[in-house]
Amino acid sequence: xxxxxxxxxxxxxxxxxxxxxxxxxxxxxxxxxxxxxxxxxxxxxxxxxxxxxxxxxxxxxxxxxxxxxxxxxxxxxxxxxxxxxxxxxxxxxxxxxxxxxxxxxxxxxxxxxxxxxxxxxxxxxxxxxxxxxxxxxxxxxxx
Numbered sequence: 001x002x003x004x005x006x007x008x009x010x011x012x013x014x015x016x017x018x019x020x021x022x023x024x025x026x027x028x029x030x031x032x033x034x035x036x037x038x039x040x041x042x043x044x045x046x047x048x049x050x051x052x053x054x055x056x057x058x059x060x061x062x063x064x065x066x067x068x069x070x071x072x073x074x075x076x077x078x079x080x081x082x083x084x085x086x087x088x089x090x091x092x093x094x095x096x097x098x099x100x101x102x103x104x105x106x107x108x109x110x111x112x113x114x115x116x117x118x119x120x121x122x123x124x125x126x127x128x129x130x131x132x133x134x135x136x137x138x139x140x141x142x143x
Contacts, residue, residue, distance in 0.1 A: 042076070
C-alpha cells in the first residue's frame with residue numbers, strides 16, 4: 001500500500017495517535033506490531049507504515065459499516081474509510097457497533113439505516129439477557 005502521501009500532517013498525526021507508542025514497542029518486540037484505532041485515511045495509513053514504526057494496520061469500526069473497506073483502500077478505489085460514528089450520538093456508538101457486529105455474525109449485511117437509539121435499546125436487551133444467563137450459571141456452580 002505505497003502511494004504518495006497526501007493530507008495535512010496535523011490531520012495524519014492526529015489520526016495515527018498510537019503510532020509513537022507502537023514505535024517504542026517495535027524497537028524491542030520480536031514480532032510484528034499492529035496498530036488499530038483512529039485510522040481513517042489511506043494517506044494516514046501509508047504515512048504510518050512508511051515511518052517504520054509499525055508493520056500492520058487494523059481497521060475496526062469502518063469494517064463494521066462497510067466490510068469491503070480494506071480491499072477498497074488497498075486498491076486505491078477510496079481514500080477515506082467510512083465513519084459511521086459521525087452520524088450517531090456519543091452514547092449510541094457502542095450499541096450501534098455491537099448490533100452491527102451481531103448482524104455480521106448472523107451473516108447479514110450491516111444495517112446502516114439502524115437508528116442509534118434503537119440500536120442502543122436492542123443492545124441493552126441483548127446484554128441484559130447475556131448477563132442474566134451468566135448470573136444463573138454462576139448460581140448453579142456455587143451450589
